[in-house]
Amino acid sequence: MSPLEPVDDRLQQAMQRVLLATVPGILLLLWFSGWGVLFNLLLACTSALAVEAAVLRLRGYPVKPALSDGSALVSATLLALALPAYCPWWLTVSAAAGAMLFGKHLYGGVGKNPFNPAMLGFALVLVCFPQQMTHWPSHGLSLQGGLQQIFGFGASAQPDAWAQATALDSLRINKSLTIDELFAANPAFGQLGGKGIEWVSLAFLAGGAFLLQQRVFSWHAPVGMLGSLFVISLLCWNGSGSDSHGSPLFHLLSGATMLGAFFIVTEPVSGAKSPKARLLFGVGVGLLTYLIRTWGGYPDGVAFAVLLMNLCVPALERLCAAQPEPAS
Template identity: 60%
Template structure:
């Protein structure tokens, strides 16, 4: 868990640099909620505290560190200046509904962070689409006011993500979108490019350390690239975006290296890793271009979590015992 947290650091620093203090506030809210929920569940269940020798950083409240990882993944996925109750609701669902309901750490069939994210996305869609424009992202005190609910509700400072803009574009070519909108960068959104590159760097570190298997990220990125290549019809106004656009937009690299590789809810066998990753990549693309939400990675992961027992059985047919 400490290696995963270290690998998340480049992406977190990029988000802090580009979206300001709100990211740190979301992280603090998510971590505090996770720690409170896990401590409350242990107390209600009569379970002892995690021994210091097994705890992350030797601090028993952090337990094995999985809650801290889930909190960080949620914090970087939530709107930087979303209201405080959004982060608390997402983290509580991830901790209580994602892990405690199934018996705690090591027993969750669904990815806890994605369950919390999908819960607030389906329950509070308006709040989940309040992304600050670049000019408002670094106003520290207004950001604190908005997160803590001390400022009046306003809409003028929010903007759609580039995935949402491409999905609802019906009159401009992609070249015109990229040339005329400062939110777009070289191949995707300016923020998305930087964040995805940072999480790619962290993911390569995890692969180098052999903390995560390489098959699942490779299958996800490969299937997303292939699906977007087959569905790409150039730079016209009805284009869904190039393969590079889909690889470096949204939460692609975060999902490939930090979410689908979650050891408890992810696949065990090598064949199942290929099937699982490919399914997540394909579903992500289909939801992006034909679904209701601009970035469907969370729902893709949860759907493949539900399909995983069948995938494991399918992968085990005729396979060596490895695998």
């Protein structure tokens, strides 16, 4: 859709449903992580809308119709949910600005971006500011403490006092403890996955089921991603030894798996279009996510997996469109 065209009512309604489907996950993240989640959402959404309005004005396009389609809000919301709560305000602003500039308007705006904007913004700050992206909260801070931590004024607590490694990161660097010992000794682990995150993941799963019921997207990409992640983690699972890479349920209920499966790989512009290509797209994201988590340099590989598969979309479409030659 060009910024000069009227707002597509179907796009607007789809974006509204996506935002509604994130509400259960947002509420649980607020419960487990506190005010930082809300600050991330406000900063990311405000920054994304401001950057989008500025770019549209510079390009000579009307601002209001393009902003009202909801695509910028969806990208900013998903980005904010992927970022660590209580990360510095400038990191959230940089990620949102990068998502809008390099993930969306560099290619012409809505409907033309080859990469998922939210994941591009996330990957940008992860590569540029890796230290700030490792401070994941072990508990929520007070309103005053959260403001001090995010905006850097007053006597803010040192990250060691409120942050911890995620379950995925703890498993990746573990060399001596069995899985049972790791779950019992490390506060980042819950019953099956990351503590708190396993419940957040189920909330995003419920939101994804709502979107499937509303036919906002088809089942192909989510099933492809979750299915391939389950299969490869099952094949590579070697029990509870110290060299274990985690069970299939652990990988499904940790990190950004469910957020990625139902809100990221289903993005209609940067993802595949045909049903078979969507399925293969999801399969590729699931496989790459596991490979990056297990042997890569980052604990959660969803963002990089999605961006790498975005590059493969044209090849997937050609592969699925190819028809077998008729028998002679």
